[in-house]
Every structure is written in structure tokens, then in C-alpha cells.
Amino acid sequence: MTQKKKPLFLSWLQLRKERARLLVAIAGISFADVLMFLQMGFRGALFSSAVEFHHSLNGEIVMLSSRSRSLISLDRFTERRLYQAAGVTGVASVSPIYLNTIQWRNLDNKEIWEIYAIGINPEHQVLNIPGVEANREQLRQPDTALFNLGSRQEFGAIAQQFKAGETIITEIDERQVQIRGLFKLSPTFGINAYLITSDINFLRMADFRQGGLIDVGVIKLNPGADVEAVLAEMRSRLPDDVKVMTREDYATAEVAFWNASTPVGYTFDLGVVIAFIVGAVIVYQILYSDVTDHLPEYATLKAMGFRDRYLLMVVFQESVILAILGFIPGTAIALGIYRITNLATMLPMAMDLGRIVFVLILTILMSSFSAAMAMRKLQAADPADIF
Amino acid sequence: MNPSDSMGYAAPTHPTNSPTPPPPHSLSMYPAISIRQLNHYYGHGPLKKQVLFNINLDINRGEIIILTGPSGSGKTTLLTLMGGLRSVQAGNLSILGQELLHATKEQMTLARRNIGFIFQAHNLLNFLTAYQNVEMALEIQDITAAEADTRIRTVLSAVGLEHRIDYYPSGLSGGQKQRVAIARALVSQPKIILADEPTAALDKKSGRDVVEIMENLARKQGCTILLVTHDNRILDLADRIIYMEDGSLVSRSDVAAIAQ
Structure with missing residues (x-):
């Protein structure tokens, strides 16, 4: 009987209680994730389609005009x-x-x-x-x-x-x-x-x-x-009127051309940044109103002897939970849109594990960043004010 | 009941010129709360205003004290100072032997863990059940799962809520919520309970019930209670009544005069 009491999962209990707010937060994060996946998908499709010809060449070396x-x-x-x-x-x-x-x-x-x-x-x-x-x-x-x-x-x-x-x-x-x-x-x-x-x-x-x-x-x-x-x-x-290179270098140079010498790479990168900001603003709004609504309760917890660190962890955990809950439907929707885009435009929109992991990391970063902003509001929870 | 009747139960209220009664339950030589020449101010510069004037007070372990007086007399300020919720500016204030003058934030946080607070608004976490709200108080205690469960169920039964254990605050009446708040304050077996107007939001019957429950539990645990209230109906439950006016503690004879 020496098993220690399990801590209450306060962040999840708090998120779960406000169903409507939770759904809005999940929808907002999903939306941001779909945007990010689409931008990256278009960018990836652009690059993989741009070098299909290159990879199909039956030879190890390619010669081009310089x-x-x-x-x-x-x-x-x-x-x-x-x-x-x-x-x-x-x-x-x-x-x-x-x-x-x-x-x-x-x-x-x-x-x-x-x-x-x-x-x-x-x-x-x-x-x-x-x-x-x-x-x-x-x-x-x-x-x-x-x-x-x-x-x-x-x-x-x-x-x-x-x-x-x-x-x-x-x-x-x-x-x-x-x-x-x-x-x-x-x-x-x-x-x-x-x-x-x-x-x-x-x-x-x-x-x-x-x-x-x-x-x-x-x-x-x-x-x-x-x-x-x-x-x-x-x-x-x-x-020097011609250059020779390996087939792989030829493909790399084609991608570099699209990335650097056309606005296309930049446009899609910017799209990812915008989606990130949109998502961050949505999560911030949700967490900020959540913290504001619970300020008297948080002040009570401080009065009971909880450290600020405990409350910061609650908000941080909320942000990670929201990130993961929003990421799952976001990824599913993005896969659907990839398929539709592929059928409509013939662009080779393909999902890969690297991109999924990258977007998940971006989502968690986005949420944590918003949590850090919302946490500043926690300072306003003064236990002396609740009497 | 009028206030002057209840004064019959009150011990001398001016600790500097009257000996305090011997501590009934304490094993320690420290009083629960000891205050010397405490002054407190709000605001800065030209707006600085003194709210507490030369407070001297000793409260022994196991005493049940009611602090009363008109609105704005500084009762709540004194309570928040004793609770380690505000920094002491001038004078000495020690809780269970620990001096709070110049205490760090961390020391104040740890000092608060020995105190059970009961607020005018119940301040329960609305996303937690009655059980979980009480459990929160044990979150910062080193305790086994079995011990925690026993204590939570015992204290919720003691406040008469054994059949409401899994209810959310939204499903409880005002009196029931306040009883959960009392259970939360008592479950960690604090040495001191500070309560600010715990009956203000309740009707006469549930107000008195709530305070009686609090008193019974506190007496069993040998706990000191300081209760700020305007509620005349509960004054008879106190060992001692302290009257406060314009930031000063007022002696008994003055109280009698004021009451008339």
C-alpha cells in the first residue's frame, strides 16, 4: 500500500469540460495543419514532378549546354x-x-x-x-x-x-x-x-x-x-560550352532552379509560415480565454500552496494535447485533399513520413509558443485577490 | 441574537495587556499565529494609505477565533497577511513559528501548505468533481494512493456529501459547494484554517451547518480556526471574538460600547 497517489491530469480534465471550446481549438489546429500540408504538398509535387524526366534518363551522366x-x-x-x-x-x-x-x-x-x-x-x-x-x-x-x-x-x-x-x-x-x-x-x-x-x-x-x-x-x-x-x-x-554531371546532380540542379530562381519555392514556404501563424493565433486565443476564465481557480490553487510552475505545466500540457488532437484530423483531411488534388491536376501529391513528423513538430512548436504567450496572463492570478 | 450577547463568550481581545489562555491541544511552544506591531499600507508615494495600525495578536493552537468588524476595517487584509498571500511590510508575523517578514515567494508558498483556506466564493474548480476538488489539496502532499482515497471519502462523508462524490460543482447547491470547499481545506489536515465570510452566500440554516461542520472537524484535528465574518448567527461558536475597526484591533470594553 505504498503506491504513491497518481497526480490528477488537470490539463485534460480542464480541456474536456469545455466541449465547444475544445472542438473549436481542434478545428483551428486541424485547419492550420491542412494548410501547412497543402503548401508542403504542392512544393513537394512541384519538385518531384520537375525531376521525373531527369530520373527517367537511362544513363549515369548527363551533358548539357553550359x-x-x-x-x-x-x-x-x-x-x-x-x-x-x-x-x-x-x-x-x-x-x-x-x-x-x-x-x-x-x-x-x-x-x-x-x-x-x-x-x-x-x-x-x-x-x-x-x-x-x-x-x-x-x-x-x-x-x-x-x-x-x-x-x-x-x-x-x-x-x-x-x-x-x-x-x-x-x-x-x-x-x-x-x-x-x-x-x-x-x-x-x-x-x-x-x-x-x-x-x-x-x-x-x-x-x-x-x-x-x-x-x-x-x-x-x-x-x-x-x-x-x-x-x-x-x-x-x-x-567549356558544355557541362557534364551525374544524373542525380542534374535533378538536384533542376530543384535548385525552381527553388531559387522562381517565386514558387518562396511562395510555398511563405504559405507554411502563414499557416503556422494562423494556427498559433487560434491556439493563443483559446488558451488565453481558458486561462482568463480559470483565473480565480488558479489563484485558489496558488493560495493552497501550488507553485507557479505547476500552473505553467498545466497550460503547457493543454497546448500539447491540443496540438496532437488537432494534428490527427488535420493529417487525415490533408491526405484526402492530396488525393483530390492529384485527380484534378495530375500533380504527384504524395505524403511521406518525414513531412508528417515535420508538421507534427511544427504543430507542437506552434501550440507551445501560444501557450508561452498565454502563460503571461497567469501572473495576473494573485492569490491575495480572491478574498 | 445580537452581537453584544455573543460577547459573553469572548475572551479578552487585547493580547498585549491580557494573558492569552493556555493552548488546549498544542504540543508545541509556538502559538499558531503571533503578530507584533504589524502595519500595512496600500499604494505608493502620495497615494500611500495605511490600512493596518500596530496590530498585536496571539492565537493559540486549537482556538476558534472570529474576527469581525465593519466593511473596510482591514479584516481581509489581516487575513491575507496571516495566510501568506501578501508580503508583510512592517512588523512581525509568524505562522507556526515561521516568520513571514522578508519571507521569499517560495517560503510563503510552502507556509501556505500548512493552512486551509475557505473563501467567500467556494472557488471550486468547475471541471473537477467533488472528489477531484478535494483530491487537489492532496496533490502537493506526499501521500499514498490508498491513504488519499480514504481521507477524501472520510472528509466528504464528514461534511455529509458521501452521495455527491462524483458530482460537478454545477450540480451542487451553494451550501453543498461550500461544504466541498471545507472538505478541500480540511483533507490535508492543516494546522490553521483561515475562512473569509464562508457563510455569506448561504441561507441561515446551511450557513450555520457549514460552520458547525467546520468547527467539529477542526476540534477533532486540533486545528486553529480564524473566521472573518459579519454573520451574527455564528458568533456563539467562537472561543474568542476579535473586533476590528479602521485598521486597529479594538479592546472588549470598546466593543461593548460600539455594540450598543
Whole structure:
């Protein structure tokens, strides 16, 4: 019988008593969490969609013009540089890629939309994208192309018609082009839809482009080759009108471009900050009125010999409880909105554990910060005033 | 009952010129409360106003004292000083042998743990049941779970609320709430109980019941009670009545004069 008395869970008992206030607090925190998740989701979708192309390249090393910055900020270079690089020991094969936006006519409403065309050598496996490999050899035929499953509705119901077995002949730059297959690449904030075709077909569709001036070179190495050594050798041999890098560095540079050289990264970061502030204000309002309402009781507890520390802990615990109770529905709602956004925009909105943990930490920080502000009111609980 | 009748029960009220009665229950040589030349002021600078004038008072262990007098006479100020709720400014005030002049905040907090407070408003925590409100007083005591449970149930039965243990304050009458407050003040078995107008919000019957319960429990525990009240109906329960006016304690003969 020496078991010590368990302390009363005062913070929870107090929160539980005011159901309406508790629900408002939970709703407010959920709302802030949903906002934060959405901002981070858009940001993540932007970055993961922006580098889907990069990750699909079938080669360890990528060659670009030294003036290229991003898929939407490219410069051309002569394919001779690529064949020079092919001479370096360790290189298995090289493949040129042409990239350009071209005019696509939506056959349903005759509107013209820009589509991002990728021209590859149909004899090489250049892109590891499901649907491309299966249909690559069909692109040997003139005026053929593969269409992107993830394209937005503005381009017409191509995917549905194709799946229904219809023959689709569309109009690209005044040429009749037949769609021979479908593949999947998510739209990005800069690119609404992709079209994949052969290099020869590409130059026909984009007749303003000159053969031999390419946008991206894909370099595949022999198994076991030392990537860094090959890169160093290439850099020493090649003039500085081109740059070579690993495929991973290429993707990293694309993300860095979106993050630093466009307002997009900043916008979403700011969105997270605003959501944080909104949440903090809501929690502060709730905790402040809670403390104010209970001031005589708190003063009574001080009179009974409770230390200030005890009351500070009560308020702090309340804030953590609110944070966790608001976080759970907030996360569930955010997952639902991710799904809806994914269906509506084709953006690859995906939740990951890191983001969940990060938002939980932000939520607890937000609540504790508000609790610290509300605690200042506790000083007003003067036990001498209750008589 | 008029106040002058009740004065018949009162012992001499001017401690400096009359010997106080021997402490009936105390094992200690300290009086429960000892006050010497206590002065107290509110405000600062030109607005500074003296509210207590040269108070001298000894209260022995186990005594039940009623402190009465008109509104604004300084009763509550004196009570909050004795309770360690306000800092002593000038003079000496010791509670159970501990001097409160120049006491730190922590010392005052710890001193308050020996005192049970009963307020005019019950000041129960509205989100806790009667049981939990009483339990709060044991939160700062080193006590086993079984001992705590026994004490809470015993004291709630003693105030006649054994059938209301799991009620929230909103479900209790004014008298019942005040009885929970008394149970809360007594459960930690304090040496001193300070009560400010505990019957003010109650009707005649429940007011007297509440004070009688308080008195019975306190006598069993050998506890000193200081009760501030205007309520003439309960004056007969005191061992001694102290009258206060304009910040000073008034001697018995003066009280008789004032009462007439």
C-alpha cells in the first residue's frame, strides 16, 4: 500500500469540460495543419514532378549546354561534343535528346496548346518510362508520337480515346501525326503535357530546329566504371560550352532552379509560415480565454500552496494535447485533399513520413509558443485577490 | 441574537495587556499565529494609505477565533497577511513559528501548505468533481494512493456529501459547494484554517451547518480556526471574538460600547 497517489491530469480534465471550446481549438489546429500540408504538398509535387524526366534518363551522366539551367530554360549544343565524350574510357553509349515546346491542336475544340516534345533516337533505350520502351520502335515510322497519360484535359481526351482503340491522328505544327502509344510523366509547374517522338519526327514537327544541335546528351557507362573518374576525364577533354554531371546532380540542379530562381519555392514556404501563424493565433486565443476564465481557480490553487510552475505545466500540457488532437484530423483531411488534388491536376501529391513528423513538430512548436504567450496572463492570478 | 450577547463568550481581545489562555491541544511552544506591531499600507508615494495600525495578536493552537468588524476595517487584509498571500511590510508575523517578514515567494508558498483556506466564493474548480476538488489539496502532499482515497471519502462523508462524490460543482447547491470547499481545506489536515465570510452566500440554516461542520472537524484535528465574518448567527461558536475597526484591533470594553 505504498503506491504513491497518481497526480490528477488537470490539463485534460480542464480541456474536456469545455466541449465547444475544445472542438473549436481542434478545428483551428486541424485547419492550420491542412494548410501547412497543402503548401508542403504542392512544393513537394512541384519538385518531384520537375525531376521525373531527369530520373527517367537511362544513363549515369548527363551533358548539357553550359548555359542550360532547367527544362524550361535550355540552350543547345552540338552533338559532336557528345561523340567526343563517347571516346572516354568507360563510356558504353551516348544518346542525344531534342527538347522543345511545339504547337498542339486539341481536336475537340481546335484550341492550340503548347506541348513539350521530347525527341529521342528510337534505336536506343534513352528513357526508362513505362510505355515508352514498349512503343519506342513504332516511332521509326514517319509522323508518329507517344502521348502523355498524365496530360491535362486542355489537350483533349486523347488517353481515353486511345484506350478505347480509336486511331488518333492529331495536328502538330500543321502536320498530321498519329498517336501510337501512351506513357506517364506528371505535368510540372512549367510543363502541361509531354509528347515523345523520334529525333527525325521531332525535326519535322519542329522545323525551326536544326539537326545536330541537341538539348540533352545521355551518357551510359560500362558496368563498374568509375563515374567520378569518367566525369573528370570528360571535363578535361571538353571545351567549356558544355557541362557534364551525374544524373542525380542534374535533378538536384533542376530543384535548385525552381527553388531559387522562381517565386514558387518562396511562395510555398511563405504559405507554411502563414499557416503556422494562423494556427498559433487560434491556439493563443483559446488558451488565453481558458486561462482568463480559470483565473480565480488558479489563484485558489496558488493560495493552497501550488507553485507557479505547476500552473505553467498545466497550460503547457493543454497546448500539447491540443496540438496532437488537432494534428490527427488535420493529417487525415490533408491526405484526402492530396488525393483530390492529384485527380484534378495530375500533380504527384504524395505524403511521406518525414513531412508528417515535420508538421507534427511544427504543430507542437506552434501550440507551445501560444501557450508561452498565454502563460503571461497567469501572473495576473494573485492569490491575495480572491478574498 | 445580537452581537453584544455573543460577547459573553469572548475572551479578552487585547493580547498585549491580557494573558492569552493556555493552548488546549498544542504540543508545541509556538502559538499558531503571533503578530507584533504589524502595519500595512496600500499604494505608493502620495497615494500611500495605511490600512493596518500596530496590530498585536496571539492565537493559540486549537482556538476558534472570529474576527469581525465593519466593511473596510482591514479584516481581509489581516487575513491575507496571516495566510501568506501578501508580503508583510512592517512588523512581525509568524505562522507556526515561521516568520513571514522578508519571507521569499517560495517560503510563503510552502507556509501556505500548512493552512486551509475557505473563501467567500467556494472557488471550486468547475471541471473537477467533488472528489477531484478535494483530491487537489492532496496533490502537493506526499501521500499514498490508498491513504488519499480514504481521507477524501472520510472528509466528504464528514461534511455529509458521501452521495455527491462524483458530482460537478454545477450540480451542487451553494451550501453543498461550500461544504466541498471545507472538505478541500480540511483533507490535508492543516494546522490553521483561515475562512473569509464562508457563510455569506448561504441561507441561515446551511450557513450555520457549514460552520458547525467546520468547527467539529477542526476540534477533532486540533486545528486553529480564524473566521472573518459579519454573520451574527455564528458568533456563539467562537472561543474568542476579535473586533476590528479602521485598521486597529479594538479592546472588549470598546466593543461593548460600539455594540450598543
